[in-house]
Amino acid sequence: MFPEISHVAHSIELGNMIEPVCNVLDNWECLKRNHKVYAFLASGLTPTWKNCISEAISASSTDNYPEESIQNTLEPRDRTENRLLYWSSKGESDPSVPETLGYQLISKLCLVTEIHVQPFQAYFQHGFPIYSAKAVRFRMGHPRYPMELESLVADDMAANRMLGDSQFIWTYTSPEFPMFQENRLQKFKLPDPVLSIGGVLLVELLGRVQKQEMDELFYICISHVQVVGQPLSPAFDIKIHHPSGKCTLKYFPQTDWCVPSTSSPTIESNNPSRLRSLMQSGVRRWEQIILGALLGSGSVAVDD
Incomplete structure (x- = not known):
């Protein structure tokens, strides 16, 4: 199954x-x-489909922490009265450099059907550029060694650490999905429903398409990430x-x-x-x- x-x-x-x-x-x-x-x-x-993300674990890089932290991608709104809410990678001269965002799900057992990602549009920059990725891929799994995910959240939030195979066992890897350079919540439906075992989601952002005018470097910026699924009973x-x-x-x-x-x-x-x-x-x-x-x-x- x-x-x-x-x-x-x-x-x-x-x-x-x-x-x-x-x-x-x-x-x-x-x-x-x-x-x-x-x-x-x-x-x-659970009888209804819901957003199954509980916590942000880590981003592979962050340009300005905490103002542009991965934590901002959990917010359903784009801005507060004082600032915009989004995550930004560090700049790279090579547009092929990937980024990753790691999340903890609300249950170790979730049935996941689709994942939503919204690129960020910088209205405060000339031309209103959209810092999307070229493509996106998703992995689900669990820690390779005994550890509390809560400690990972605390230790890695500001550490700009890429979550990889040395730390996690990935029980599912999705195909690559193209991402459009559009400021909207883009919905990526998985080929088949996936039973996520272990409660960890990795969002792989593959390739950069937008260069920032002031420093001539490529960035990826994300406003929102959502996981549509059903957590299993306690x-x-x-x-x-x-x-x-x-x-x-x-x-x-x-x-x-x-x-x-x-x-x-x-x-x-x-x-x-x-x-x-x-x-x-x-x-x-x-x-x-x-x-x-x-x-x-x-x-x-x-x-x-």
Whole structure:
């Protein structure tokens, strides 16, 4: 269903007890347990799509900190009474030099469908230039080593540090999308919904198109970044096994979480023969059923 979950270890933790995911089809109790967990996983998404960004982690460079900090890209407005709100890179003579913006998502498990980026237009400069990138690419993943993302936010906000493969394991990388040199919120829809595991988003800004008149250097400036998705219920969490990058899905059924009945899976679980038929119908069939539940495509018929 989601290639990015290939790093998930074959175990599910219920409460404080870890049990293996059973692959033996005649182990009925194991199948019922797994069905229940995955059904709750499918129904555990929030009922509405929302902006899933929680915090800004780091920018690869910042021209004037904190006035042009990455923190400004979290604001829904373009300006306050006193100043404009945008992030600006440092200037470069080479237009091919990339930049990155790193963000923490509101949950370690989010279903992401699209990402929005708005370039900044400098109305205070001659000709009102727009400092867009030539293209954009997105990565999602988790820290490679045990660390608190909150400490990364505190340490890296002013450090102009590029988040790379030495620090993070990227479970998803998008194709490159062209960015237009236009002052509008540009919407980049991912080819397929992505299950973000680990809660880290990297925005890669590839190539520069606008030179600043006063110093003849190329810059990239961004006003807004938004991630459209659905965070998973607090009943689910991910434990990363370092340094392998494998992870365990943790499920806490006692967590208080209300899911509208319309988003619940419509598979009958009180009929053993029907559920056994579902479990034996193959991984691909099961993936399609869960994907349908995740995306709200309605009920799925299962042949007896």
